[in-house]
Amino acid sequence: MGLTGIVCCLFESPASAGLLFSGNLIRFLYFRNMFQKVVLFCFLLAFGNRAQAHEFYFAYAEIAYNELSNRFEGTLIFTTHDLERALEPNGSLIGKLESSDEGSPIRSQLEKYINQHLNISYGCALDSNAFDAFCQTDFVLEGISPQLNGTIECFVSAPARLVFLPTQFGLPYLTNLQIQFDALFEAFAGQQNKLTLLFRNQKETLNYIPGKSIQSLPLKP
Amino acid sequence: MKHLLLSCSLLLSSMAFSQAKFAQLDQELPTANSYRTASGAPGHAYYQQKADYKMNLVLDDAKQRLDGFETITYTNNSPDRLDYLWLQLDQNIYDENSDTKLIEVEKMENFKSVGDLRKRDFKYDGGFKIEQITSTSGQKLNYFINKTMLRIDLAKPLLPGQSISFQVKWWYNINDRMQVGGRSGYEYFETDQNYLYTIAQFFPRMCVYNDVTGWQNKQFLGRGEFTLPFGDYEVSLTVPADHIVAATGECQNYASILTAEQRKRYELAKKSNTPVVIVTQAEAEAAEKNKSNTTKTWVYKAQNVRDFAFATSRKFIWDAQNQTVGSKNVLCMSYYPKEGNPLWERYSTKLVAHTIKTYSKYTIDYPYPVAISVHSKWIGMEYPMICFNGGRPEPDGTYSEGEKYGMWGVIIHEVGHNFFPMIINSDERQWTWMDEGLNTFVQYLTEQEWERGYPSRRGPAYLIADYMRGDKSGISPIMTNSESIKQFGNNAYGKPATALNILRETIMGRELFDYAFKTYCERWAFKHPTPADFFRTMEDASAVDLDWFWRAWFYSTDNVDIAITDVKWFQLNTQNPALEKAFLQQKEAAKDAFIGDTRNQTAIPKTVNEKDANINDFYAKRDLFKVDALDEKAYESFVSKASPEDLAYLNAGKQLYELSFENMGGIVMPLIIEATFADGSKKVERIPAEIWRIEEQKVSKVFIYDKQVVSFRLDPFLETADTDLDNNTWPRQMQPTRYQLYKQEPSRENPMQRQQRLEQMQRGN
Numbered sequence: 001m002g003l004t005g006i007v008c009c010l011f012e013s014p015a016s017a018g019l020l021f022s023g024n025l026i027r028f029l030y031f032r033n034m035f036q037k038v039v040l041f042c043f044l045l046a047f048g049n050r051a052q053a054h055e056f057y058f059a060y061a062e063i064a065y066n067e068l069s070n071r072f073e074g075t076l077i078f079t080t081h082d083l084e085r086a087l088e089p090n091g092s093l094i095g096k097l098e099s100s101d102e103g104s105p106i107r108s109q110l111e112k113y114i115n116q117h118l119n120i121s122y123g124c125a126l127d128s129n130a131f132d133a134f135c136q137t138d139f140v141l142e143g144i145s146p147q148l149n150g151t152i153e154c155f156v157s158a159p160a161r162l163v164f165l166p167t168q169f170g171l172p173y174l175t176n177l178q179i180q181f182d183a184l185f186e187a188f189a190g191q192q193n194k195l196t197l198l199f200r201n202q203k204e205t206l207n208y209i210p211g212k213s214i215q216s217l218p219l220k221p
Numbered sequence: 222m223k224h225l226l227l228s229c230s231l232l233l234s235s236m237a238f239s240q241a242k243f244a245q246l247d248q249e250l251p252t253a254n255s256y257r258t259a260s261g262a263p264g265h266a267y268y269q270q271k272a273d274y275k276m277n278l279v280l281d282d283a284k285q286r287l288d289g290f291e292t293i294t295y296t297n298n299s300p301d302r303l304d305y306l307w308l309q310l311d312q313n314i315y316d317e318n319s320d321t322k323l324i325e326v327e328k329m330e331n332f333k334s335v336g337d338l339r340k341r342d343f344k345y346d347g348g349f350k351i352e353q354i355t356s357t358s359g360q361k362l363n364y365f366i367n368k369t370m371l372r373i374d375l376a377k378p379l380l381p382g383q384s385i386s387f388q389v390k391w392w393y394n395i396n397d398r399m400q401v402g403g404r405s406g407y408e409y410f411e412t413d414q415n416y417l418y419t420i421a422q423f424f425p426r427m428c429v430y431n432d433v434t435g436w437q438n439k440q441f442l443g444r445g446e447f448t449l450p451f452g453d454y455e456v457s458l459t460v461p462a463d464h465i466v467a468a469t470g471e472c473q474n475y476a477s478i479l480t481a482e483q484r485k486r487y488e489l490a491k492k493s494n495t496p497v498v499i500v501t502q503a504e505a506e507a508a509e510k511n512k513s514n515t516t517k518t519w520v521y522k523a524q525n526v527r528d529f530a531f532a533t534s535r536k537f538i539w540d541a542q543n544q545t546v547g548s549k550n551v552l553c554m555s556y557y558p559k560e561g562n563p564l565w566e567r568y569s570t571k572l573v574a575h576t577i578k579t580y581s582k583y584t585i586d587y588p589y590p591v592a593i594s595v596h597s598k599w600i601g602m603e604y605p606m607i608c609f610n611g612g613r614p615e616p617d618g619t620y621s622e623g624e625k626y627g628m629w630g631v632i633i634h635e636v637g638h639n640f641f642p643m644i645i646n647s648d649e650r651q652w653t654w655m656d657e658g659l660n661t662f663v664q665y666l667t668e669q670e671w672e673r674g675y676p677s678r679r680g681p682a683y684l685i686a687d688y689m690r691g692d693k694s695g696i697s698p699i700m701t702n703s704e705s706i707k708q709f710g711n712n713a714y715g716k717p718a719t720a721l722n723i724l725r726e727t728i729m730g731r732e733l734f735d736y737a738f739k740t741y742c743e744r745w746a747f748k749h750p751t752p753a754d755f756f757r758t759m760e761d762a763s764a765v766d767l768d769w770f771w772r773a774w775f776y777s778t779d780n781v782d783i784a785i786t787d788v789k790w791f792q793l794n795t796q797n798p799a800l801e802k803a804f805l806q807q808k809e810a811a812k813d814a815f816i817g818d819t820r821n822q823t824a825i826p827k828t829v830n831e832k833d834a835n836i837n838d839f840y841a842k843r844d845l846f847k848v849d850a851l852d853e854k855a856y857e858s859f860v861s862k863a864s865p866e867d868l869a870y871l872n873a874g875k876q877l878y879e880l881s882f883e884n885m886g887g888i889v890m891p892l893i894i895e896a897t898f899a900d901g902s903k904k905v906e907r908i909p910a911e912i913w914r915i916e917e918q919k920v921s922k923v924f925i926y927d928k929q930v931v932s933f934r935l936d937p938f939l940e941t942a943d944t945d946l947d948n949n950t951w952p953r954q955m956q957p958t959r960y961q962l963y964k965q966e967p968s969r970e971n972p973m974q975r976q977q978r979l980e981q982m983q984r985g986n
Contacts, residue, residue: 057709058711074958075959075960077687077959080623096621098621098622099621142963145963146621146623148622148626149677150623150678153959153963155959155960186331189325189326189331190708192707194688194691196687198958203945204691205690205692205944206692207692209694209695209707211328212694
């Protein structure tokens, strides 16, 4: 597991974050552990420590629920070099997405990154007896399309279980989609994302800013 | 009475609400006065201050330190008495106690690597070291430093029309741009152990004093850029003898600096319309290795500029060409290390020439003698006559297509900044969009003239839709102070550039827009415009009331989403019974048949009344569609009263369509409707935005055609930034998602790999 993964795990849990500041011992251990983990990656810093200013910091996703294939299908659009920079600290020098092949390590890394930062949780039926299960998406990166204007489109899809609708079961918490889209938040303080979800005739655009990386979207009957 | 008052107030507030989108901008804009007129032009009492500089600069290449001694002559052209002067100390954002660092909102989750933490904790001894401030006779002046601002307390007030000269001695440690970032600094090349300096905001500079802000001494926090008065500069730059210098203005001593061969090439370049190399890569590489220990002094002069910047390195390759603008010759130049090639030698100077030529067409003729592009990794930053630009190939000299377009775009953009704000000198500290937005707009025009179909990132309306749609909590109106803008790039670059493009293509038309835009540029060249001056001039020069547009696009975060909600189809009743009854008969015959009726046709061989004729009475026997004498008489009477023109119109077979529209996004826009007829032909209707002037939510419009329409489409040319195209069609036609379009692509093979396969096949492998 790369550095980002470790730190993410700790920070994504409010309980863990609280522990950091609850006592000197825990705080000390945390930082010592972190240091041990990151020493191996120090050679990367020369590449990951770019300090240039630029003015983009905007990613956009368009996700549609395809009822025929029962999949979530979508496109994520990033500024290419922002995305490359976000991927860099995860492992090694990754090279350019533009010249990457299908099946190359960078594509796997990108797919993993997308799944870390784009997630749809929804009420679903795992089997006939489960009325109140929650499912989460696991996106497959189907392809990328670098654009000449400096952006890159990433095409993804994920199988969906039966999605509960407001007319079913009368369980309102199951009929909200919880959508996380915080890609690049960890890399750029000014990052902001938007995501448009198309679910049957429903079309909503949600806004994501640091501190607000998950949005709840009630499904309409 | 109380009730009456309440009713009146409710009525007034509802009237105000109903007119909100078309209310004039009276309250938002400052009152016109003798400095700035209501037409948007400088008034008869307009004034601006002047700041002239004479500087001696010494670069210490071993310590990466810059020492300066400057004499500033400040002229008070205002009608006001000045008791003190304010200067800007921009380098102080690198001071250890700088507010820039303190005000950065942080969370632990921002630090995910040692690199992040080291960057956060990085310290260097930055900021100005002011050694002395004296009068020209050497008397110490009292001064006070407030972070990035320095106040000089004058012994006696500077009266209107008076000038004062004083001297400042200073130095600072130059920042490592690769470590600390920044608009200027140095890049260190480990392979040959040389430095490339791009130096700016490097000297204490006068603040602007004017009728709008008084002293514009808002602290420099890092984002809101610079507000500077015009003046003349004389600068001596002492650098290692093997350095090549690029700077604002014209060099006064090439004769003693360059070799005879380089001077010959320089003279050749001045007459050439293609780039001529003045310092070759071989010469630069030799300098990289030899590293001179002596120094040379380069002397520059620049007139009527708002700032001065320079770049210096022994790594520089230098090429130049002439570009004619109006009746003037402009020397376009590029300076770049070998690491910039092959991109830089091939494109940079040509891009500089193209940019000043194209911008001159849309704004004012480029007034300066030189225009320079310097290669500086990762950044793009602008100064008078000179800019620093990224776009670096891979170490092996290859580059991606994206890298190429990135380099082209940044050079056009930064050279374009010569016009906004270097010449049309707006207040960047307050309004980023006034230079970035206007510049990005003309950048788009320039890119499109560089290459047909250039993939511009900003400008076309449809490209801003993703940013503008949906939840608005993370975005700001364009009219937001530079430091407080959310989504800086989309807000201050993309949205204003798009807005101007929409004005040009859709609201005003190219001819009116270009005239008004040029008028603004001509009025405010070498002056200090404000947003109101821009808004007012665009209306004043075009006779187009744009207050609703400024309100929607610049003062709100609304988006465009207009829907076709209903279409009703009508035909005219000719009153001619022969035609109308036949029509009714046809309609009756075409009615959907109930399945029971259909089956009964055969299941019931004969009904009772079919067997017994006595059953059918008058009602059963009458023919509803038969034209009788009464019908004919009524029609004759109608014809006798109608004019021949009315009759002809009634019988012309007109098709009438009532379309209903709903404003879902908040911004009202013109309605551009494309009707497609049964024969495949099309017609486009353009309805001005003022159709929404009374009803802002829902409007309807009737269209009359000679042919039957099969479909309507709103915004067919993607010119209004409509964020939801699914509700733009009748009958409803869902737009394919990007994913669906991707799935329809025949091949997803890497284009370069495909080309390689093709070449292999052609070679017979």
